[in-house]
Amino acid sequence: MxxxxxxxxxxxxxxxxxxxxxxxxxxxxxxxxxxxxxxxxxxxxxxxxxxxxxxxxxxxxxxxxxxxxxxxxxxxxxxxxxxxxxxxxxxxxxxxxxxxxxxxxxxxxxxxxxxxxxxxxxxxxxxxxxxxxxxxxxxxxxxxxxxxxxxxxxxxxxxxxxxxxxxxxxxxxxxxxxxxxxxxxxxxKGVMCVELRCRVAASDLHSSLGAVVDNPLYRLARAVASLRDDAGGLTIPGFYDDVRPPSEADLAAVAQLPGDGQPLRDTYGVTRTLATSRAYHERLNLQPVLNVNGWGGGYEGEGSKTVLPAHGFVKLDFRLVPDQDPARVLELLRAHLDAQGLTDVEVVELEAHQKxxxxxxxxxxxxxxxxxxxxxxxxxxxxxxxxxxxxxxxxxxxxxxxxxxxxxxxxxxxxxxxxxxxxxxxxxxxxxxxxxxxxxxxxxxxx
Amino acid sequence: MxxxxxxxxxxxxxxxxxxxxxxxxxxxxxxxxxxxxxxxxxxxxxxxxxxxxxxxxxxxxxxxxxxxxxxxxxxxxxxxxxxxxxxxxxxxxxxxxxxxxxxxxxxxxxxxxxxxxxxxxxxxxxxxxxxxxxxxxxxxxxxxxxxxxxxxxxxxxxxxxxxxxxxxxxxxxxxxxxxxxxxxxxxxKGVMCVELRCRVAASDLHSSLGAVVDNPLYRLARAVASLRDDAGGLTIPGFYDDVRPPSEADLAAVAQLPGDGQPLRDTYGVTRTLATSRAYHERLNLQPVLNVNGWGGGYEGEGSKTVLPAHGFVKLDFRLVPDQDPARVLELLRAHLDAQGLTDVEVVELEAHQKxxxxxxxxxxxxxxxxxxxxxxxxxxxxxxxxxxxxxxxxxxxxxxxxxxxxxxxxxxxxxxxxxxxxxxxxxxxxxxxxxxxxxxxxxxxx
Missing domain, CATH: 3.40.630.10 (Zn peptidases)
Known part of the structure; x- marks a missing residue:
């Protein structure tokens, strides 16, 4: 034509x-x-x-x-x-x-x-x-x-x-x-944004008291480290249960995607990738992801300050794939933290999610x-x-x-x-x- | 008299x-x-x-x-x-x-x-x-x-x-x-202040790219979570090797210390203690401690921002007891992070330590x-x-x-x-x- x-x-x-x-x-x-x-x-x-x-x-x-x-x-x-x-x-x-x-x-x-x-x-x-x-x-x-x-x-x-x-x-x-x-x-992908919060005291303490008072930033580190592995896979029990297996057509399409992400790595000066070659496209297209968007708490200025912060927070986003449901993921996250002994780590959904x-x-x-x-x-x-x-x-x-x-x-x-x-x-x-x-x-x- | x-x-x-x-x-x-x-x-x-x-x-x-x-x-x-x-x-x-x-x-x-x-x-x-x-x-x-x-x-x-x-x-x-x-x-106690730093890219990325680019705040969470246990004990191999066993007199003195820290908990509104009763004084007097003083990186404002931060940092202090040597602890920390696969997590001593x-x-x-x-x-x-x-x-x-x-x-x-x-x-x-x-x-x- x-x-x-x-x-x-x-x-x-x-x-x-x-x-x-x-x-x-x-x-x-x-x-x-x-x-x-x-x-x-x-x-x-x-x-x-x-x-x-x-x-x-x-x-x-x-x-x-x-x-x-x-x-x-x-x-x-x-x-x-x-x-x-x-x-x-x-x-x-x-x-x-x-x-x-x-x-x-x-x-x-x-x-x-x-x-x-x-x-x-x-x-x-x-x-x-x-x-x-x-x-x-x-x-x-x-x-x-x-x-x-x-x-x-x-x-x-x-x-x-x-x-x-x-x-x-x-x-x-x-x-x-x-x-x-x-x-x-x-x-x-769907998206759900949450904040994890932890508090151990009403006000900041001198860090010498870290001998006897727990640390909210350590608690949050434990929580975040427990959510995924080094390869980027999520480790929350049940998290993948609702992931729809890719169809033959999905897999065929991914297999034909060109490149391995090098232009992306060049553009942003990326020094730590989670995936290259085939896995690059599979993860971008078909895999759910956990991101840590931000982390705050205690002293963040120049040099050191020997403070034990009263509280801290971490911001996360979950990128979800069909047929994961944000509300279900929120339940699984809470259950996982509880099972890890992190009942004191509060989970707050930040805004409306998308499926x-x-x-x-x-x-x-x-x-x-x-x-x-x-x-x-x-x-x-x-x-x-x-x-x-x-x-x-x-x-x-x-x-x-x-x-x-x-x-x-x-x-x-x-x-x-x-x-x-x-x-x-x-x-x-x-x-x-x-x-x-x-x-x-x-x-x-x-x- | x-x-x-x-x-x-x-x-x-x-x-x-x-x-x-x-x-x-x-x-x-x-x-x-x-x-x-x-x-x-x-x-x-x-x-x-x-x-x-x-x-x-x-x-x-x-x-x-x-x-x-x-x-x-x-x-x-x-x-x-x-x-x-x-x-x-x-x-x-x-x-x-x-x-x-x-x-x-x-x-x-x-x-x-x-x-x-x-x-x-x-x-x-x-x-x-x-x-x-x-x-x-x-x-x-x-x-x-x-x-x-x-x-x-x-x-x-x-x-x-x-x-x-x-x-x-x-x-x-x-x-x-x-x-x-x-x-x-x-x-x-001695004290040594360090900052852990991690960078994965030259500039921030959209968090959808977290599927293929690693996350510096997760890397730091892995590092911090690997340094101690929930009871406050350090898990860096060799960390306790140089700790001088308390003398009879030390132990007898600690055994006679009054109270269990309740005034401290009341003063600061502490909700998570690491030790009460005898352990309270033992940890304060005789045990080395790891503190997380501060944590920063990515978006720390209100609500959410779906960003993948290029870098992040954590500030730590180690409280040391005789005969631990700060320089040796720094070596053990580096070796531990390397053994954990965290060679990309940089360790910077922030200022002069005290023994x-x-x-x-x-x-x-x-x-x-x-x-x-x-x-x-x-x-x-x-x-x-x-x-x-x-x-x-x-x-x-x-x-x-x-x-x-x-x-x-x-x-x-x-x-x-x-x-x-x-x-x-x-x-x-x-x-x-x-x-x-x-x-x-x-x-x-x-x-």
Whole structure:
């Protein structure tokens, strides 16, 4: 199939992106969220969408619908962005889309306004190529709270399941690797953040009294050391019981993932890895992980202070895989600490957790995404059964019963969430082409 | 023996103390140190001492000598004090000795100007009672750097051993318990402060990458958890090899120590003890200890942050007992971490260590101190083979070959190093009486 000429749609899409980047929709600071929702609504209405706006906790949630056909595609994106600070590190104004050497810089250029604008451009192109109508039903959920943890989303998806029902969901991100290959993700890990706390006294003591008074930082060290082994495996009894065995397709996909993580190690100057070669991808895609995010207590200044601290804390996050349940893991953690004699170590869940989700690579919708990616990019996609990261994918899978596939236009140097966020112009164009290929493929071969 | 009437000497001693407290000799801030050394020199010269002043690193070191006889007593004190802040918590000006309800408040009232003034008053009384001469040789080392770790002292004692030679050393502190019993200490633990450091990358990473990059705070937890057991015993191989078995006299003294630490637990609101009853005193007096003083790394703010920190650190102190050597313990620690596979955990000694020292309770000088305490206080002394704390006692024992006995006038509510530092007026008087008893006993029964 010859590649369609999408030049005009790409330019129009970049114009939309310029307008979107100019709207300072920083959800963490409550900036310009209704204005941005209204602007997105106008863009969608102009393409024949009916748009319903619902109040979220921080910003409106939009549900748009257009088109007709036996296939239904759900798209998920967000119109909010991360704060732009530190401002002084930007080489051009964060809210002015600026092109330099083939890259387009601006806050949200990649995450997630670039994705949104490229998808809208693809829909325009498909309409034009189909006589002004969309040959499939497109439902589009666009929220404005993703960068503050999507506090309204799980409940919203549950309550609006009928409006969102579809054959599959096109997730809000995805990337293109340095060799130009599309990188897809079929799942996200769950995440649960907890703090372990220990106190041995009402106030700090002189450390000579450590002879007779226990030490809260030692107690926490015992706790943390008991949770995993040197290879990164968790040692909480029962922790792996609910881990779904990887499917044949998962394992086959992981086996085909290129590289061993060297670019990551180079980028961050990593000196201690837990996995290289095959294990690198298996652990990132399929294994749950325990992280120690931070540790505090006692004297942390220069030199020494012979103090016995009254208390201390450790912050942890658990990255979970299907079908682990955060509430169950919390129970297992408590039982394990108790069994270790660490009943005095308090466990506090820090904020709402997210459950893991992962699609079956053999699902027709996933296969359609892979085929569309291969066609649009001229290269077989790199398919990750799961991202190592987390997000609100679970309610889509659980309430709507659909697979979610992340396919998008971010790049390894895209500085998402950081100064000088960017996409490649070429990747934006590829994203439009992928959208056209996906929509037309779904319309032609409904699930 | 009838108690001598020391009223006039006690009043004169309190007058000296008032003058001493008025001198703001804060060694950490280099305030009024030469002035205070000069004032102390004038006080000593007025009592017939010859005084030599030597430059220290921060303040002059004074060596005074007076009296003649076959007995020689070495006294060790210091004229510097801790900073007075936080000033707003003082109920009277820190550098004005102020009496309220039987207590004398002021910075240094206890540590160590109260000790110094009461000892000088005792020497005056003994001279007066002996026709204007001292019936024994008194050598008095008074430094001005104790509150900044006595950086000059070990070398000074080595180089001036001949000037300091004596039958025994009266150490700079000691206390009187709430029942009025004198509390003596025959030793001090050594101390070595180290920092463990671990780094896994050049910069922080997103915690999703914890699947493939190791965690420095976990590595440190493994290290710390491997150093001791839940009962507080150290688990570094070879750590106890050089621990001198307690003597019969040590064990007998510990067996007679009253209480089980309940006042300590009440004062600090302790909820996790390592020892009560007999074990309480055994651990405080005779056992080495590992403390975790502080722990830092990664995100320590409110809530969670899903970061994988690039590095972290833990601060430790080891309290050592005779005949443990800090340099040897450092070697054993390194070897242990290596054997645990923790070669990446760096060990950094934070500052100069102090070696442990402990006198034999059966030594005639120790017995003389105990007898003098019993006579002056009208109560058998509580004899601790060692304090749980540390100080520069080792060079006195090692270079001069003398036992050191801490006998003094601090009280459990004395707030040493804190606002509203105080002594009881009654304890000051008791201190003078003890000094008289000790000097006259040593003069009458030379070693």
């Amino acid at each position: 010859a590649q369609p000429d999408l030049t005009a749609h790409i330019e129009r899409g970049l114009s939309d992106l310029r307008d979107l980047v100019a709207l300072e929709s920083v959800s963490a600071q409550g900036r310009m969220l209704p204005e941005t929702a209204a602007f997105v609504t106008r863009l969608l209405v102009a393409e024949g969408f009916t748009v319903r706006s619902y109040p979220g906790q921080v910003a409106p949630v939009l549900v748009a619908e257009a088109g007709e056909g036996s296939a239904t595609l759900l798209i998920y994106n967000h119109y909010d962005v991360q704060p732009e600070d530190p401002l002084e590190l930007w080489q051009s104004p964060p809210f002015v889309l600026t092109e330099r050497e083939g890259r387009l810089y601006g806050r949200g250029a990649s995450d997630d306004k670039g994705e949104l604008a490229s998808r809208l451009a693809a829909i325009r192109a498909v309409r034009e190529r189909n006589g002004g109508t969309l040959p499939l039903r497109v439902r589009w959920l666009i929220e404005g709270e993703e960068e503050v943890g999507s506090p309204s989303l799980e409940r919203f998806v549950e309550e609006h399941a009928e409006e969102l029902r579809a054959d599959g969901c096109w997730w809000e991100f995805g990337s293109i690797d340095p060799e130009g290959r599309p990188v897809l993700y079929l799942g996200l 893991p989700a992962r699609a079956d690579a053999a699902h027709p919708f996933v296969q359609a995404c892979m085929a569309a990616a291969a066609a649009a990019h001229g290269a077989e996609p790199i398919v990750n059964p799961s991202s190592g990261g987390s997000g609100p994918m679970y309610p889509f899978q659980a309430c709507l019963g659909v697979p979610c596939v992340a396919a998008g236009i971010s790049n390894i140097g895209g500085r998402v969430h950081a100064p000088n966020e960017n996409i490649l112009r070429e990747h934006f164009a590829r994203g439009v082409a992928f959208g056209v290929a996906l929509l037309e493929r779904l319309a032609a071969n409904p699930a | 009838a108690q001598p009437d020391l009223t006039a000497h006690i009043e004169r001693g309190l007058s000296d103390l008032r003058d001493l407290v008025a001198l703001e000799s804060v060694s950490a801030q280099g305030r009024m140190l030469p002035e205070t050394a000069a004032f102390v020199t004038r006080l000593l010269v007025a009592e017939g001492f010859t005084v030599r002043s030597y430059p220290g690193q921060v303040a002059p070191v004074l060596v005074a000598e007076a009296g003649e006889g076959s007995a020689t007593l070495l006294i060790y004190n210091h004229y510097d004090v801790q900073p007075e802040d936080p000033l707003e918590l003082w109920q009277s000006p820190p550098f004005v000795l102020t009496e309220r309800e039987g207590r004398l408040y002021g910075r240094g009232a206890s540590d160590d100007k109260g000790e110094l003034a009461s000892r000088l008053a005792a020497i005056r009384a003994v001279r007066e009672r002996n026709g204007g001469t001292l019936p024994l040789r008194v050598r008095w080392l008074i430094e001005g750097e104790e509150e900044v770790g006595s950086p000059s002292l070990e070398r000074f004692v080595e180089e001036h051993a001949e000037e300091l030679r004596a039958d025994g050393c009266w150490w700079e502190f000691g206390s009187i318990d709430p029942e009025g019993r004198p509390v003596l200490y025959l030793g001090l 442990p020292a402990r006198a034999d309770a059966a030594h005639p000088f120790v017995q003389a101190c105990m007898a003098a305490a019993a006579a002056a206080h009208g109560a058998e002394p509580i004899v601790n083979p060692s304090s749980g704390g540390s100080g520069p006692m080792y060079p006195f024992q090692a270079c001069l070959g003398v036992p050191c006995v801490a006998a003094g006038i601090s009280n459990i509510g004395g707030r040493v190093h804190a606002p509203n530092e105080n002594i009881l007026r009654e304890h000051f008087a008791r201190g003078v009486a003890f000094g008289v008893a000790l000097l006259e006993r040593l003069a009458a029964n030379p070693a």
